[in-house]
Amino acid sequence: xxxxxxxxxxxxxxxxxxxxxxxxxxxxxxxxxxxxxxxxxxxxxxxxxxxxxxxxxxxxxxxxxxxxxxxxxxxxxxxxxxxxxxxxxxxxxxxxxxxxxxxxxxxxxxxxxxxxxxxxxxxxxxxxxxxxxxxxxxxxxxxxxxxxxxxxxxxxxxxxxxxxxxxxxxxxxxxxxxxxxxxxxxxxxxxxxxxxxxxxxxxxxxxxxxxxxxxxxxxxxxxxxxxxxxxxxxxxxxxxxxxxxxxxxxxxxxxxxxxxxxxxxxxxxxxxxxxxxxxxxxxxxxxxxxxxxxxxxxxxxxxxxxxxxxxxxxxxxxxxxxxxxxxxxxxxxxxxxxxxxxxxxxxxxxxxxxxxxxxxxxxxxxxxxxxxxxxxxxxxxxxxxxxxxxxxxxxxxxxxxxxxxxxxxxxxxxxxxxxxxxxxxxxxxxxxxxxxxxxxxxxxxxxxxxxxxxxxxxxxxxxxxxxxxxxxxxxxxxxxxxxxxxxxxxxxxxxxxxxxxxxxxxxxxxxxxxxxxxxxxxxxxxxxxxxxxxxxxxxxxxxxxxxxxxxxxxxxxxxxxxxxxxxxxxxxxxxxxxxxxxxxxxxxxxxxxxxxxxxxxxxxxxxxxxxxxxxxxxxxxxxxxx
Numbered sequence: 028x029x030x031x032x033x034x035x036x037x038x039x040x041x042x043x044x045x046x047x048x049x050x051x052x053x054x055x056x057x058x059x060x061x062x063x064x065x066x067x068x069x070x071x072x073x074x075x076x077x078x079x080x081x082x083x084x085x086x087x088x089x090x091x092x093x094x095x096x097x098x099x100x101x102x103x104x105x106x107x108x109x110x111x112x113x114x115x116x117x118x119x120x121x122x123x124x125x126x127x128x129x130x131x132x133x134x135x136x137x138x139x140x141x142x143x144x145x146x147x148x149x150x151x152x153x154x155x156x157x158x159x160x161x162x163x164x165x166x167x168x169x170x171x172x173x174x175x176x177x178x179x180x181x182x183x184x185x186x187x188x189x190x191x192x193x194x195x196x197x198x199x200x201x202x203x204x205x206x207x208x209x210x211x212x213x214x215x216x217x218x219x220x221x222x223x224x225x226x227x228x229x230x231x232x233x234x235x236x237x238x239x240x241x242x243x244x245x246x247x248x249x250x251x252x253x254x255x256x257x258x259x260x261x262x263x264x265x266x267x268x269x270x271x272x273x274x275x276x277x278x279x280x281x282x283x284x285x286x287x288x289x290x291x292x293x294x295x296x297x298x299x300x301x302x303x304x305x306x307x308x309x310x311x312x313x314x315x316x317x318x319x320x321x322x323x324x325x326x327x328x329x330x331x332x333x334x335x336x337x338x339x340x341x342x343x344x345x346x347x348x349x350x351x352x353x354x355x356x357x358x359x360x361x362x363x364x365x366x367x368x369x370x371x372x373x374x375x376x377x378x379x380x381x382x383x384x385x386x387x388x389x390x391x392x393x394x395x396x397x398x399x400x401x402x403x404x405x406x407x408x409x410x411x412x413x414x415x416x417x418x419x420x421x422x423x424x425x426x427x428x429x430x431x432x433x434x435x436x437x438x439x440x441x442x443x444x445x446x447x448x449x450x451x452x453x454x455x456x457x458x459x460x461x462x463x464x465x466x467x468x469x470x471x472x473x474x475x476x477x478x479x480x481x482x483x484x485x486x487x488x489x490x491x492x493x494x495x496x497x498x499x500x501x502x503x504x505x506x507x508x509x510x511x512x513x514x515x516x517x518x519x520x521x522x523x524x525x526x527x528x529x530x531x532x533x534x535x536x537x538x539x540x541x542x543x544x545x546x547x548x549x550x551x552x553x554x555x556x557x558x559x560x561x562x563x564x565x566x567x568x569x570x571x572x573x574x575x576x577x578x579x580x581x582x583x584x585x586x587x588x589x590x591x592x593x594x595x596x597x598x599x600x601x602x603x604x605x606x607x608x609x610x611x612x613x614x615x616x617x618x619x620x621x622x623x624x625x626x627x628x629x630x631x632x633x634x635x636x637x638x639x640x641x642x643x644x645x646x647x648x649x650x651x652x653x
Contacts, residue, residue, distance in 0.1 A: 031119060032181040052207070055155050056091075056218070057225035058148030059102045059196055061336055063089045064229045066106020066194060070166060073107070088232040091222065091259075093213045098200045100156075100212055105193040108165035114174045114184055118149060118161065153178055155212050156198035164189040219259055228264040228335035228358075235259050264335055266307040266358055270297050282311050285330070287354035290315040293402050296355075296391050304379045306359035310388065312395075313352060316409040320352065327351035329384075332358035345381050349417025349425060350388050352410045357384070385428070392432055396445065404443060407434050415498040423501035430502050435495070436468055438477070438487040446505045449486060458519055459511035462488040464496050464576035466635055475563030475633065476513040482561065483520050487513060493580045500572070513559075516570045516595060521558045532556040532600045539612045540598075546623045547596065557597035564604040567630040568595045575634055596627060621647055 067087045074082035092101045109117065152159045157177060164171035171189035176182035189195070201209045211217035215237060222233055236254045243249040265273065265281050278295040282288065292311040300306050310329070319325045327348070328341030335358060346353055361376050395403040407414075411434060418429045434443040449460060461480050465471035471489045480487055490496055499510045511519065521529075533540070533556050543554040552570065560566060569575050570593040578592040598605060604626070611619040628644045631637070638644050 030181045030183050031115075052154045053212075053221045054225070055151040056102075056212070056221050057336060058151045060089055060091075060222070060226045060229060060233060062149060063102060063104035063106060063194070064231055066104050066108070067231050069107040073166070084231075088234055088258075089229070090234045091218060092236065093215070093218060095213050098202075098213060100198045100200055100218075102196045102198075103193065105191065108168075108192050108194055109161075109163040109172075110165045110168065111170075111172045111184060113165070114161065114163060114172055118174050118176075119182060119184075152196070152198055155200055155209055157201050158199040160197040160199075161194060162187050162189055162197070163194040164192050166192050222259045224340075225337045227260045227337075228262065228332065229260055230262055230335065232258040232262060233260040264307075264332075264358065266297065266299075266309045266356070270299075273297070278309065278311075281309065282354070285356070287311055288313045288315070288317065292354075293406055294391060294395060296387055298384070298387055300380075300383060304359065304361050304376050304383075306357055306361065306380050308355060308357045308380075308384060310353050310355035310384065312388075312391065312406060313354060314405055314409065316352075321412070325351075329353070330356035331362075332356060333362050334358070334360050338362070342377075344377055345384060347381075347385055347417070347425070348420065349414055349429060350385065352413060353388055389428060389432070396432065404434070407443070412492060412494060415492065415494045418498040419494060419501045423503070426502045430505060433498070435462070435488040435490060438463075438472075438481065438489065440486075444488075449488065450506050450508055452486070453508070454484070457485055458508070460488065460505060460508050461485055461511055461513055461518075462490050462496075462499060463513045464490045464574065467491055470635065474513070475560055475566040476568065478561040478563065479518060479520065479559040480513050485520075490576070493583075496574060496576050497580070500577075512569075512574055514566075514568050514575060516568055518559060526558065529556045529558045529600075536600070536609070539609060542612060542616075542619065543596070543598075543608075543623045546620050547627055550594070550627065551596045552593045554596045554598065556600045560597060560599035560602070562599075562602075564599050564602040565626045565630050565633075566597050567634055568597055569593060570595060575636070579634075579636065596630060598626070621650055625651065 067089075070080070070087070071082050074080045087105045090101075090103045092103070093099070094101075159176055161174040162171060163174070171187045172184055173187035174182060174184050198212075200212050201207075203209055215235070218235065219237075222235075226233060234256055237257050238252050239255050240250045240252055243251050265277060275295075278297070279291060282292050282295075288311075290313055293314045294312040296308070296310040296312075298306070298308040298310070300308075308329075317325065326341050326343075327346055328339070328343040329345045330337060331339040331342040331345065342357070345357055357380060359376065359380065392403070392406070395406065414429050414432050418426050418433070431445065431447060434445055435449075436442070437444040437449070446460070453460075463471045463474055463477050465474060468489050468491060471477070471491070477487055490499070496512070502510070504510065536556070540554045540556070544551065547554065551567075557566065559568075567575060573581075573590070573592045575592045575594065578590055581590040598608070604622075608619065608622055611622055624643075625647050628638050628647075
């Protein structure tokens with residue numbers, strides 16, 4: 028029995044196969060099962076044109092058998108089998124695919140497609156096996172042949188005995204090493220897990236003999252093991268079933284079975300696209316945030332299948348970051364896979380699918396916002412922050428996709444409202460969308476800066492999340508209405524009378540305000556008479572793009588310690604405290620210094636900003652009391 032050698036190129040490719048092409052050794056079982064499925068498909072296609080051949084699907088299956096004693100793993104199929112020449116051509120020349128040749132010669136119908144294309148998947152078996160034996164009997168022949176190889180040294184082909192048409196692949200599994208545990212490929216649980224993970228939706232039954240226990244007759248409390256043949260895979264994927272046949276419970280069961288989450292999904296999206304790119308998808312919008320969602324460890328992505336075979340467990344390219352909470356899967360036969368079927372050769376099809384999926388998710392969320400407000404608010408509580416990050420990231424490039432999905436607490440409605448709802452009820456004379464920032468709704472309610480806007484009868488959006496103001500700054504305007512903070516220097520609603528009054532006070536007390544500004548040099552840009560304060564004595568406002576709240580957020584980040592907003596200390600000239608300031612300016616400069624620092628520190632406390640010297644602040648209070 029002469030050993031035939033692989034060609035030189037095949038030797039190099041086989042070495043790459045074992046050491047480089049596949050990232051996980053368990054992939055070999057996916058590849059061998061896919062080849063078996065292709066072999067059965069070939070009989071199906073022959074039956075379409077051969078009247079002498081009938082195809083009864085129940086007669087076709089794949090069987091996986093492990094024998095720990097001999098360390099062998101056998102994958103058998105009832106497919107078309109291979110002749111001696113096909114064994115030599117398909118297995119003796121690496122990267123020559125019999126399936127690809129069959130695919131090119133055959134018109135594929137009825138949603139079937141040949142999986143194997145590259146002729147390399149078979150050799151992944153050498154990642155887990157010392158010896159690979161193939162015994163095959165082709166359809167229409169009485170002869171069977173055995174192909175056997177221990178790797179790059181070559182292979183043999185000899186006549187063999189086989190009762191039925193089909194192929195047996197027998198792997199002599201490697202011994203364990205310090206780094207690798209090959210025993211998992213002989214364990215029932217390990218094999219079932221790999222099959223369920225990668226090949227659950229192969230269209231033919233994948234059978235295994237599984238161990239069960241039963242009570243020993245006549246011996247109470249004693250049990251014995253017995254073997255039972257079971258079909259391991261689901262075969263018909265839920266995404267290929269008619270939507271009208273499915274209930275919410277079916278989708279929920281799929282969600283739990285695939286371990287997408289421990290919660291109950293709020294919504295599912297079932298897509299069957301038959302356009303430029305053909306694909307199926309089932310997507311889920313979860314109810315609860317995964318424990319690691321807002322951490323670096325969280326990995327986004329959808330499961331990606333090609334003809335029911337799992338290619339990638341987490342395909343990040345299918346989801347934009349702002350929809351990274353979506354769980355689910357995509358199956359397409361149009362994907363151009365690389366040689367290992369673990370990645371894509373180019374991403375034109377993937378980009379088209381991703382674009383369609385993004386639009387479907389957005390449409391679903393808008394539908395929830397409109398028709399299922401309670402469910403949407405549950406979702407928003409968990410993932411609204413991610414939507415706001417999406418608006419802010421990439422310099423606002425995604426704002427048009429996301430701005431209609433945002434919610435903020437309303438001063439008037441006392442609940443969360445969308446930007447569209449806010450604008451729809453704006454009075455005709457209102458120019459801006461007003462917002463206030465703070466740590467909580469209760470704190471914002473008490474802000475002095477809200478007085479003038481609230482007295483005008485305008486609605487204020489309360490921004491309590493640290494990303495909120497950054498998101499609105501990225502949107503800039505909504506339906507031609509600009510956003511304006513109640514703490515901004517110019518609110519755009521001051522009456523002519525208040526403008527004139529403030530201007531007169533400024534001129535009359537310019538020396539007082541200049542002295543106070545000098546006392547607070549380096550802390551505020553200016554001290555001036557307020558146009559917005561009604562009952563409160565003092566507040567801080569800001570000038571420029573950087574607000575006080577944004578300063579707080581940025582200063583809490585690494586390398587953000589030097590960021591400062593241009594603060595203005597506003598004094599209510601109609602408050603009795605102002606008379607005390609004037610008296611101190613006229614009679615007691617030390618007291619003016621005391622009052623100025625007190626008012627400044629009060630304004631800091633109102634904003635939730637830290638006082639630079641708490642001891643000095645408490646001493647100043649004591650001086651006033653004494």
